[in-house]
Amino acid sequence: MTPxxxxxxxxxxxxxxKRFRRQVAVDRIDLEVPAGAVYGFLGPNGSGKxxxxxxxxxxxxxxxxxxxxxxxxxPSAARTVLRRVGSLVEGPAFHPYLSGRANLAxxxxxxxxxxxxxxxxxxxxALDRVGLLAAADKRYRAYSLGMRQRLAIANSLLMPRDLLxxxxxxxxxxxxxxxxxxxxxxxxxxxxxxxxVSSHLLAEVDQICSHVGVMYExxxxxxxxxxxxxxxxxxxxRVDTDRTEDAARVLSELGLSExxxxxxxxxxxxxxxxVEKIVPNLVSAYVPVLGxxxxxxxxxxxxxSLTGEGFDxxx
Amino acid sequence: xxxxxxxxIGNPPRARVSTRFLRSELKxxxxxxxxxxxxxxxxxxxVILAVSARLSSPSQGGGPDFISAIAGNGLxxxxxALALELPLFLPLAVSAISGDAVAGEANLGTLRYLLAIxxxxxxxxxxxxxxxxxxxIAATFLVALVGTIMGLALFGGGDMTLLSxxxxxxxxxxxxxxxxxxxxxxxxxxxxAIGLFISTLTEQPIGxxxxxxxxxVLMFILNSISQxxxxxxxxxxHWWTAFGDxxxxxxxxxxxxxxxxxxxxxACVFWLAAWARLSTKDVSS
Numbered sequence: 001m002t003p004x005x006x007x008x009x010x011x012x013x014x015x016x017x018k019r020f021r022r023q024v025a026v027d028r029i030d031l032e033v034p035a036g037a038v039y040g041f042l043g044p045n046g047s048g049k050x051x052x053x054x055x056x057x058x059x060x061x062x063x064x065x066x067x068x069x070x071x072x073x074x075p076s077a078a079r080t081v082l083r084r085v086g087s088l089v090e091g092p093a094f095h096p097y098l099s100g101r102a103n104l105a106x107x108x109x110x111x112x113x114x115x116x117x118x119x120x121x122x123x124x125x126a127l128d129r130v131g132l133l134a135a136a137d138k139r140y141r142a143y144s145l146g147m148r149q150r151l152a153i154a155n156s157l158l159m160p161r162d163l164l165x166x167x168x169x170x171x172x173x174x175x176x177x178x179x180x181x182x183x184x185x186x187x188x189x190x191x192x193x194x195x196x197v198s199s200h201l202l203a204e205v206d207q208i209c210s211h212v213g214v215m216y217e218x219x220x221x222x223x224x225x226x227x228x229x230x231x232x233x234x235x236x237x238r239v240d241t242d243r244t245e246d247a248a249r250v251l252s253e254l255g256l257s258e259x260x261x262x263x264x265x266x267x268x269x270x271x272x273x274x275v276e277k278i279v280p281n282l283v284s285a286y287v288p289v290l291g292x293x294x295x296x297x298x299x300x301x302x303x304x305s306l307t308g309e310g311f312d313x314x315x
Numbered sequence: 316x317x318x319x320x321x322x323x324i325g326n327p328p329r330a331r332v333s334t335r336f337l338r339s340e341l342k343x344x345x346x347x348x349x350x351x352x353x354x355x356x357x358x359x360x361x362v363i364l365a366v367s368a369r370l371s372s373p374s375q376g377g378g379p380d381f382i383s384a385i386a387g388n389g390l391x392x393x394x395x396a397l398a399l400e401l402p403l404f405l406p407l408a409v410s411a412i413s414g415d416a417v418a419g420e421a422n423l424g425t426l427r428y429l430l431a432i433x434x435x436x437x438x439x440x441x442x443x444x445x446x447x448x449x450x451x452i453a454a455t456f457l458v459a460l461v462g463t464i465m466g467l468a469l470f471g472g473g474d475m476t477l478l479s480x481x482x483x484x485x486x487x488x489x490x491x492x493x494x495x496x497x498x499x500x501x502x503x504x505x506x507x508a509i510g511l512f513i514s515t516l517t518e519q520p521i522g523x524x525x526x527x528x529x530x531x532v533l534m535f536i537l538n539s540i541s542q543x544x545x546x547x548x549x550x551x552x553h554w555w556t557a558f559g560d561x562x563x564x565x566x567x568x569x570x571x572x573x574x575x576x577x578x579x580x581x582a583c584v585f586w587l588a589a590w591a592r593l594s595t596k597d598v599s600s
Binding site: 054058059060061078079082083089090091092093094095096097098106107109110111112116152 | 333335336338339343347348423424425427428429430431432433434435438595597598599
């Protein structure tokens with residue numbers, strides 16, 4: 001880890017490892033979240049995402065490795081750095097018999113850097129921003145899961161933040177709420193904050209993230225700008241035709257692999273073959289081309305190609 | 316411009332010394348229904364005591380204990396109530412508050428959000444312990460206050476006869492009651508330090524509370540086994556009944572002093588143990 005990368009990137013880890021008794025939860029990961037990025041932190045349940053986030057926030061101490069947060073070493077600089085970090089860790093947690101507003105007031109009162117005089121105003125602004133102002137005086141225990149999630153996000157917005165660490169922020173939200181949170185994250189990023197958002201919802205990450213890191217069984221198996229990750233993945237072509245057998249033969253001769261014939265169309269992995277050569281070859285072989293498309297790999301395809309399996313819990 | 320400045324009023328990044336966190340902690344302790352009910356129970360004992368003493372015929376013949384002295388001066392209701400609640404009710408109340416201190420936050424998950432604010436772990440333990448001490452002293456004074464009010468209402472005040480037989484003024488009696496309450500409050504605060512430590516060991520607040528009660532009762536049991544006489548001066552509870560010495564003239568200070576030193580040592584040792592535990596603990600709740 002060079003001082004330069006520490007300077008430039010709000011989150012940098014090197015060789016970060018956490019061992020619980022015999023199990024290695026996080027295994028030598030080198031995370032780098034560039035300034036201004038919306039970094040999608042992906043991985044199946046149990047892959048080490050939350051443990052990593054807890055280490056970033058100084059809640060648990062690493063077995064080995066180093067963490068730099070906003071240019072300072074964690075956990076030694078926790079007292080000065082964490083106030084610039086808003087966080088949502090492993091779901092909302094509040095006092096059930098206090099109202100949403102009273103819960104935020106308590107957390108704000110515990111912050112040595114917050115100003116008592118602006119407390120009420122900041123709390124209301126944060127509640128308003130997550131659409132919870134109308135329910136602010138209800139007891140937390142009466143909140144739905146979505147409202148609880150919103151309150152936890154409001155907590156991360158009580159103070160000006162340079163970095164937001166959001167663990168599964170849309171968990172439990174309805175489609176409307178999910179969209180709102182997506183917009184909120186985009187707004188925060190546009191205003192200059194760096195956002196690290198963990199999720200297991202690939203489509204969601206696909207929509208808002210500029211960078212992606214993929215965890216699998218405690219290791220960081222991929223980390224790059226989303227566009228690069230996608231470019232590295234295999235593109236697929238689809239030919240719509242009523243003579244699928246002939247089409248498959250032509251594609252095979254051209255050097256495409258993983259050819260799959262289905263009624264009415266053929267798909268194949270593009271590989272190194274030039275796209276523009278495919279249709280002329282099909283036509284000259286008298287294969288009627290009813291439709292032709294190059295399919296961009298979805299993040300799910302990318303993910304499966306990285307982890308070799310679907311999005312299940314890893315043990 | 317950083318992100319949230321759009322929503323929020325920018326603050327100078329300067330730590331403030333303030334009592335906000337402590338006040339918020341006290342508001343949670345004294346505002347919680349369970350705790351209010353508990354304090355209600357503490358306050359009911361002197362009421363029952365005063366009323367039943369009033370209703371029963373003023374029988375003479377018991378030793379110079381508090382209850383038989385009530386008839387002479389209502390202030391003794393307060394002393395008697397303290398003596399009655401000393402073995403279980405007051406320690407139980409302190410056990411509930413102190414056992415909940417860290418384990419309760421861990422159980423709810425609010426501990427991780429407090430630490431992420433950040434609230435330093437040392438500061439958290441200082442504030443939590445201050446709140447326990449304030450509660451312990453307030454609970455003791457609550458019993459004394461209700462006892463005083465009930466006693467004066469049903470039996471009247473005036474000069475009182477101390478345990479040593481000498482007469483003293485009402486004002487002096489109230490002063491001695493305040494000292495007794497403070498002494499016991501300090502003793503229960505030391506028990507609260509044990510509770511704070513146990514509270515850092517678990518995520519189950521009820522379990523922590525039960526453990527503190529067990530420790531408390533165990534000390535009483537050990538203190539009652541005469542073969543373990545060598546151990547008695549080292550037990551926190553051994554010194555609790557010494558508050559009676561404040562009702563002698565002149566005040567017998569030896570046991571009171573030993574009691575205060577013992578409480579202070581218990582408080583320091585167990586607060587440091589709590590600190591050693593929490594400062595290295597992985598917070599995964």
